[in-house]
Amino acid sequence: MTYIDDRQPPKREDRLGTCTAFGGELCGLKKRFGGGCSMVDNERAFRQGSICQMIPAIAILATLPDTVVIMHGAVGCGGSNHTYQAATRSRQMLATDNPRGVQWVSTALGETDVVNGGEQKLRGAILDADARYRPAAIFVVSTCTPSVIGDDVDGVIDAVRDSVAARIVPVHCEGFKTKVMATAYDAVYHGVARTLMDQLEEPEYSSIDSTLEREAERLRRSRLVNLLNVSSMGDDDEAELSRLLRSLGLEVNIYPCFAQPENIRYAAEAALSVSTCPTHDDYFVSFLKDTFDVPYVLQHMPLGIANTSDWVRGAAAALGLEAIAERLIEREVAELQTALEPIRAKLAGKTAVVSAGEVRTLSFATLLHELGMRTLAVRPYHYDEFGAPAAERLVEVDPSLTVNVATMQPYEAVNIVERTRPDIYIGHNADSVWAAKLGVPCLPVYGGPNTYMGYQGVYDIARRLARKLANPSFNRRLAEHVRSPYERAWLDADPFSLVVQEECADV
Amino acid sequence: MSSRCSIERPRGFCALGGASLAVGAIPGAVPIMHTAVGCGGSIYWTQLGATGYLGAGYVGGMAVPSSNVCEKDVIFGGAERLTEQVEHTLRIVKGELYVIVTGCMTDIIGDDIDSVAREFQDQARIIAVETGGFRGDGYVGYDLVLRGLFRDFVRHGEETQGDLVNVWGIVPGQDAFWRGNLDRVRDLLESLGLRVNTFFTAQDSVGSLETSSAAALNVVVSQSYGLEAAAVFEEEHGVPSLATQFPIGPTATAEFLRSVGAELDVSPRTIEAAVAAGTDRYYRYVERVADGYNDLDFQRYAVVVGDANYAPALTRFLADDLGWLPELTVVTDPIDDEDIRRNVVAPLATLESGLTPHVVWETNTTDVGRHLIELKGARNGDRYFDSFSPAFVVGSSHERELARNIGAGHLTVAYPVADRVVLDRGYAGFDGSLSLIEDLLSVLVKER
Numbered sequence: 002m003t004y005i006d007d008r009q010p011p012k013r014e015d016r017l018g019t020c021t022a023f024g025g026e027l028c029g030l031k032k033r034f035g036g037g038c039s040m041v042d043n044e045r046a047f048r049q050g051s052i053c054q055m056i057p058a059i060a061i062l063a064t065l066p067d068t069v070v071i072m073h074g075a076v077g078c079g080g081s082n083h084t085y086q087a088a089t090r091s092r093q094m095l096a097t098d099n100p101r102g103v104q105w106v107s108t109a110l111g112e113t114d115v116v117n118g119g120e121q122k123l124r125g126a127i128l129d130a131d132a133r134y135r136p137a138a139i140f141v142v143s144t145c146t147p148s149v150i151g152d153d154v155d156g157v158i159d160a161v162r163d164s165v166a167a168r169i170v171p172v173h174c175e176g177f178k179t180k181v182m183a184t185a186y187d188a189v190y191h192g193v194a195r196t197l198m199d200q201l202e203e204p205e206y207s208s209i210d211s212t213l214e215r216e217a218e219r220l221r222r223s224r225l226v227n228l229l230n231v232s233s234m235g236d237d238d239e240a241e242l243s244r245l246l247r248s249l250g251l252e253v254n255i256y257p258c259f260a261q262p263e264n265i266r267y268a269a270e271a272a273l274s275v276s277t278c279p280t281h282d283d284y285f286v287s288f289l290k291d292t293f294d295v296p297y298v299l300q301h302m303p304l305g306i307a308n309t310s311d312w313v314r315g316a317a318a319a320l321g322l323e324a325i326a327e328r329l330i331e332r333e334v335a336e337l338q339t340a341l342e343p344i345r346a347k348l349a350g351k352t353a354v355v356s357a358g359e360v361r362t363l364s365f366a367t368l369l370h371e372l373g374m375r376t377l378a379v380r381p382y383h384y385d386e387f388g389a390p391a392a393e394r395l396v397e398v399d400p401s402l403t404v405n406v407a408t409m410q411p412y413e414a415v416n417i418v419e420r421t422r423p424d425i426y427i428g429h430n431a432d433s434v435w436a437a438k439l440g441v442p443c444l445p446v447y448g449g450p451n452t453y454m455g456y457q458g459v460y461d462i463a464r465r466l467a468r469k470l471a472n473p474s475f476n477r478r479l480a481e482h483v484r485s486p487y488e489r490a491w492l493d494a495d496p497f498s499l500v501v502q503e504e505c506a507d508v
Numbered sequence: 509m510s511s512r513c514s515i516e517r518p519r520g521f522c523a524l525g526g527a528s529l530a531v532g533a534i535p536g537a538v539p540i541m542h543t544a545v546g547c548g549g550s551i552y553w554t555q556l557g558a559t560g561y562l563g564a565g566y567v568g569g570m571a572v573p574s575s576n577v578c579e580k581d582v583i584f585g586g587a588e589r590l591t592e593q594v595e596h597t598l599r600i601v602k603g604e605l606y607v608i609v610t611g612c613m614t615d616i617i618g619d620d621i622d623s624v625a626r627e628f629q630d631q632a633r634i635i636a637v638e639t640g641g642f643r644g645d646g647y648v649g650y651d652l653v654l655r656g657l658f659r660d661f662v663r664h665g666e667e668t669q670g671d672l673v674n675v676w677g678i679v680p681g682q683d684a685f686w687r688g689n690l691d692r693v694r695d696l697l698e699s700l701g702l703r704v705n706t707f708f709t710a711q712d713s714v715g716s717l718e719t720s721s722a723a724a725l726n727v728v729v730s731q732s733y734g735l736e737a738a739a740v741f742e743e744e745h746g747v748p749s750l751a752t753q754f755p756i757g758p759t760a761t762a763e764f765l766r767s768v769g770a771e772l773d774v775s776p777r778t779i780e781a782a783v784a785a786g787t788d789r790y791y792r793y794v795e796r797v798a799d800g801y802n803d804l805d806f807q808r809y810a811v812v813v814g815d816a817n818y819a820p821a822l823t824r825f826l827a828d829d830l831g832w833l834p835e836l837t838v839v840t841d842p843i844d845d846e847d848i849r850r851n852v853v854a855p856l857a858t859l860e861s862g863l864t865p866h867v868v869w870e871t872n873t874t875d876v877g878r879h880l881i882e883l884k885g886a887r888n889g890d891r892y893f894d895s896f897s898p899a900f901v902v903g904s905s906h907e908r909e910l911a912r913n914i915g916a917g918h919l920t921v922a923y924p925v926a927d928r929v930v931l932d933r934g935y936a937g938f939d940g941s942l943s944l945i946e947d948l949l950s951v952l953v954k955e956r
Contacts, residue, residue, distance in 0.1 A: 047596035050541065050548015050572040075612050075641030076515065077522025077547075080554025083924050087557070099912040106514040109842065115616060115642050125513030133874075145544050146612045146642055149582065176546035177582050177613050409549070409570040412600060431552055431570050434563060486538070486567035491600045499596065 005194055005288060008155055008171075010187040012179035014042070019181045019385040023406035024413070024497025030384060030404045031392050043406075046499045051408045052382075053176030055144055056081055058185035060232040062172070063089050063103040064258040067137040069130040069167075070105040073123050073154060074144030079107050084430075085232070088449060092236065092259050106130060110146050119147050123157050131165035138168040138197065138262040148175040168262065170196045181383050182408060183280050183358070190285040193257065198266050198292070221252065226316065227274040227295070228255045229282040235449030241457040242277065242303060245313055248329050249322050257285070269293035275316045277454065278302050279387035280360050300390050302360045303454050305368030306334060307394065337456045341372070347467040349373040351424040356380035356414060356432055357446040363391035365427060365446060370398045372463055377421040378403040380414060405496065411435040415487060416496035425469060440480030442473035512842070516872040517906060518645070519815065519840050519923045520682050525551040526646025527609040527639035527653040529681035532568040533708040534717060538603035539567075541574035542590045542621060543611025544582075547641075548574045558905075558923055560684035560930030573597040577613055587619045594624060598632050604714040605661065607653065608636035615640030633714075635660040645842065647733045647815075650679045654737035657717065659744055666722035666745075673697060673772070674705045674723045676737070677730030677751070678936075682815065684925040688934020688943075689754075693729055696755070696765060696937045699782040700774050721745035725772055729754050729764075729936070731851040732816035732843060753855055754817040757825030757941050758790050760855075786938035793942050797949065806949055809896050810834040811910070812865075813876055813903030814922035816841050816852045822902050822921065825941060827861045830948075832900070836883055837865045838876050840904075840922070873906045877913060900948070917951040 004010045013019040022043035023030055055078060062070045063085035072079035086102040093100030106129075108114075108122045123141070130139055143154045158169050174188040206214045226246060230239055243253045254260075256268050268274070274289050274297040276282035286297035298319055303312035310330045317326030351374045355365045359381035366376040376399070381388060384406050395402065403421075407413050409432055418426060418436050426436035426443045433443035444466060447453055452461040485492075521529065524547055531539035541548055552569045555562055564571060575593040577586040590608070597606065606628075608621050621636035628634050637656030639649045654676060675693055680686045690706040697704045705720050706712055726741055726749035728734050738749035750771050755764035762783045769779035800806060810832050812823045819839040826832040837856060843849060853867050868879050884896045899916035901907045905926040911918035920928050921935065921944075935944045 046592055047600055048574055048576045048593065050552060050570045050574045051545050051576055052549040053544060053546020056546055056549055056553060071514065075522050076518050076520070076645050077525050077554070077641045078550060079518070080521060080525065080558070081550055082517070083557030083926065084553045085557070086926060099909055101909055102906070103517075106516045107518050108513065109515045109518060110642050111644070112642055115612075122513045129513055146616070149613060149616050176550075177544040177577060178579050180545060180576075180578060182546070411571045431549070431556065431564075434569065435571065484566065486571065486601050486603075488600055488602055 004191070005292070009173040010184075010191040010284065013181040013184045013187070013385065014179060017385040019183070019383050020406055021180045021383045021408055022500045023384065023404065023502075024500050025404060026400065027379070027392065027396055027402040027404050028400040030406070031389065031396060042503050044501045045410065046501060047412065049410050049412060051410070052182040054174040054179055054182050054185040054188060055142065055176050056185070057182055058172055058174040058189050059142060060085050061186075061189050061258055062140050062142070063105070064092070064232050065138070065262055066259065068104070068140060068262055069134050069136045070103070070140045070142060071123070071126050071130060072105060072107040072142050072144065073119065073126075073152070074108065074110055074146045076107050076109040078144040079105055079142070088232065091449060095236070104134060104136070115146065115150055118150060119152050120157050123147075123152065123154065124161055127158070127161050127165060127169065131167050136167045138170055139165070140170045140172055140192070142172045142174060145175045145177050148178070168196055183383060186281050187284040190288065193265060194285065194288045194292075197262055198269065201266060201269055222270050223272050224250060225252045225254065225271045227268045227271045227289070228253050229274060229276050229286065230255050230258045231278050231281045232258045233447040234258070234277070234454065235451065237450065237452040238454040238458065241452055241455035245329070245455055246275065246316060249313070249317055249325055251320070269295060271295055273297065273316065273319050276300075278358070278360050280358060283387065302364045302391070304361065304364040304458065306337065306371045306456070306459055308364050308367065308391070309455050309459070310334065333456045337460060340460055341463055344463045344467050345373055347470065348463065350375065351470060352377050352421070353425045353427055354378045354380065354414075354418060354421060354423045354436070355446065356426070356428040358382050359384050359388035360391050361446060363388055363395050366402070367391070367394050367398060368459060368462065371459070372466070376402060377423050378405060378417050380405045380407055380417075382406075382408045412487060412491065413496050415439065415485070416492055416494070419492050420496070425466065437476045438480060438483050438485075440473070440477045442469045442476055444469050512871065515842060516874060518871070519904065521551060521554055521646030521649065522641030523639045523643040523645065523649030523652060524609055524611045524641050525554060526649030526679065526682060527637065528568070528572060529555070529646070530650045530653045530679070530708065531607045531609065532565055532572070533680040533686075534605070534714060535710060535712060536604035536714040538597070538601055538606050539572055540594060540597055540606055540608045541572055541611065542586065542593070542608055542614045542619065543574060543577065544613045545576040545578060547611045548572050555681060557926055559681050560925040560928050562681065562684065562930070567601055573601055582613055582617055585617060585619060586614050587621075587624055590619065590621065590624050591627065594628055594634070598628065604633065606632055606634040607656070608634070609639045609653065610637070612640045612642050615642070633661065646682045647679055647841070650682070651734055651737050654734055655740045658737060658741045661718065662721050662745065663718050664721065664745065666719055668724055669703075669722045670724045670772070671701065672703045672705070672723045673768075674707070674720050674726045674747075675729060676707060676726070677728040677734045678754070678817065679733050680708050682923055683817065684923065684928075684930045685921070685934050688930075688932045689936040689940065690934070691932065692934040692937035692940040693755070695939065696761065696782075696786070697727070697768065699786065700765060700769050701778060702772070721747060723747050725750060725768070727752060727768055730817050732841065732848050754821040755937060756821040756935050756944065757829040758787050758938055759828045759860065760821065760824055761786060761937050761941070790938045790942060794945070797945065800949070804952070806952055808832050808898050808900040808917065810899065811836045811838070811876070811880060811901045811903070811916070813838040813840060813901065813907050815839070816843065816848075818922045820853055820855055823865055824855050824859060825944065826902070827859045827863045827865070829941065830945065831861070833863065834865045835896070836880055837867045838879065839867065839869050840871060841869070842871050843869070876907065877910050880910070880914070900951075902948070919947055919951055
């Protein structure tokens with residue numbers, strides 16, 4: 002990790018050559034963007050609302066208990082907390098019958114602040130949040146406006162740090178600075194790494210003879226793994242993945258979402274970090290490796306049969322548990338296949354379009370293939386090296402699969418869905434409705450309280466797909482009664498005709 | 509206070525959010541956002557969590573055309589990007605009216621959006637309005653868009669039609685029930701023999717907005733929202749306005765009909781007939797819930813938490829019509845203007861029931877409970893304590909926690925609305941009041 006001393010991490014366009022606009026065949030995407038290409042700056046001549054790095058950043062922060070999130074910006078930034086509230090409340094309800102939801106405040110910068118600067122307000126907001134809520138940590142999320150008017154956010158934080166009880170974590174995620182919303186993960190982990198990861202104190206051993214105790218602690222740590230979760234995972238997903246790792250004889254701690262901020266530093270004592278989404282986790286697992294020498298596995302999302310098995314294999318191999326893993330996988334897969342048998346007939350030959358983050362989308366398409374379905378197009382939000390392993394697996398299934406790299410952009414989705422008429426659309430929150438309006442049934446690509454991950458996830462997805470396909474009347478009727486906003490000429494045009502492809506010197 | 513450093517869990521959108529939702533609520537109108545890459549998503553995520561599951565609609569949500577300016581546009585100016593965006597929007601997205609609305613970044617760098625709009629004037633009906641998020645909350649954005657439309661789009665020189673009125677002041681999205689509420693207000697005014705433009709419901713159109721300058725009166729159903737737009741309308745088109753209280757309950761509704769009717773010289777006979785018909789219909793239903801009200805003792809102490817429209821209107825209804833005891837009314841808007849504050853809560857000083865609810869202006873959600881404790885005290889283990897019970901909290905989804913803390917019933921009416929799905933429900937007028945009684949009392953019988 003070469004960035005940890007910098008105040009802000011680089012954007013992913015620069016760090017990884019991440020692409021956000023592409024249309025074509027999967028093999029072409031892989032060839033061109035397999036390892037990222039920093040020369041490529043593809044764009045669109047027509048754009049629709051999108052996601053900035055602030056949005057997924059605060060999705061993570063909203064999960065953290067005992068914290069206050071200060072949105073430093075205009076009053077609207079942070080409103081997405083109203084949506085994250087649902088997941089946060091459901092977790093809080095495991096512990097209380099009266100959940101508060103997300104505790105956040107906004108500095109609500111106004112016209113005079115734009116002229117005079119927002120530093121005084123931020124200072125007051127930090128002091129007030131500390132005194133009022135007594136949180137373990139305060140996250141200061143810096144948005145577009147303070148960045149452009151020149152607020153010294155880090156300066157304000159440094160100046161008040163000694164006056165407040167809470168840890169203050171700056172998160173720089175100004176939306177206009179990157180087209181890759183996944184830069185959010187780096188922004189959050191960068192702040193966490195710089196402010197919450199103190200060196201761990203030595204355990205207190207017996208003063209007479211501590212040999213046994215030391216050995217016990219060494220043994221505990223040698224079997225301790227960090228399971229990196231994402232905010233879009235439900236607790237059932239976590240339970241399934243923990244179950245698999247525990248079946249290998251491992252002890253599991255889950256970070257960062259829903260973890261107590263003062264506990265995140267214990268990630269440093271583990272024997273291994275296991276990622277569930279390379280796009281999401283790379284910055285943090287690299288930091289743990291570089292700073293605390295915790296090795297990591299960062300390759301697959303455990304979504305689908307082969308991906309889950311390889312995910313288990315990866316974790317096991319890093320700890321020398323290959324033999325146990327193979328026995329576990331064999332048993333799990335056999336049991337799952339038997340359970341899937343009665344559902345398969347309902348899914349055989351059904352077609353789908355999939356849309357979400359790069360790893361999830363590409364992995365989901367492979368999962369559909371495993372269920373006997375056929376994917377007609379995939380729409381990853383962006384593409385870079387973290388999508389490559391999933392793409393590799395998918396290329397074997399269908400090298401000419403249509404790929405539309407787009408952070409939402411429903412006008413391209415609508416064009417593709419009209420052309421391909423899939424039996425089902427598997428899409429992200431806020432994205433699926435446009436396929437729904439064309440009469441296609443939709444399955445959310447993630448979301449509690451359902452299971453998506455691991456072998457249990459495959460079964461749950463299969464039965465939910467069968468349920469969705471069993472009665473698509475709502476969307477079919479809907480399609481008969483809504484008006485499309487798009488001109489016919491657009492629907493007849495090549496769906497990628499407005500993607501402006503820049504030349505790439507490396508290829 | 510202007511000295512506040514932060515707002516806890518703000519109850520609304522930014523100006524751009526309010527503006528784009530307002531444009532999107534006009535049938536046939538298309539917003540074009542000129543803003544940073546995430547504003548469209550951020551606003552939609554806000555909408556999905558806070559407005560009673562209001563979806564994207566025709567071309568809202570993630571489909572909203574948006575310039576998505578990036579770092580280089582912020583450095584070199586975004587007008588060129590906007591021009592390209594508008595050009596393609598007109599080719600791809602069908603609309604009868606396009607409204608460019610801007611965000612913080614493009615306002616701060618000062619892109620000349622008016623000249624971009626002018627470039628396309630011969631191809632489409634298109635205007636531009638500066639609505640950067642730092643200009644205020646969603647209510648301000650709504651007012652800014654109305655001002656822009658009244659100034660630059662509504663046709664000048666229409667001949668006045670004495671029976672035509674325009675209604676606004678009920679803000680799409682900020683009020684999750686805006687469609688139902690506007691429908692109910694329209695019904696009321698039609699009962700006076702008037703024709704009504706409400707701009708933001710399925711019954712309205714770009715065409716009726718364009719010719720709305722023919723109205724004899726603008727009725728602003730708010731003492732706070734859309735007032736500056738009313739001044740612009742009068743200045744541009746000479747149409748006067750009447751700002752009223754938001755009418756919930758038969759008492760307030762009767763007053764509303766009488767004040768609008770008088771302003772337009774509707775005959776007293778027509779007005780009184782409308783009041784009588786509405787009131788009678790209301791009481792034929794209420795009569796049949798009177799048994800439950802009295803046998804099961806449906807009377808409650810109440811805390812009301814809401815915006816400048818809902819907080820006073822709900823309080824008055826609870827006090828003067830439903831016979832409850834609203835003791836604390838919390839208005840959640842960050843409004844500092846003393847005149848507006850006074851007008852908003854004026855009706856609470858003269859309630860017919862003689863009650864005098866304690867009124868506070870508070871933007872911090874967790875402080876609502878503090879105000880209640882300050883007002884009512886705490887039991888402190890006393891054996892005999894005149895507690896605030898049985899109680900009910902009418903507020904937003906945020907007030908679920910408070911209600912549970914004090915063992916009160918709870919109904920979400922005000923923003924954010926996360927625990928209800930809202931379609932055509934509205935609480936204004938006689939019929940809206942019946943819906944409100946249904947919803948309030950249903951909470952009390954839920955476990956029976």
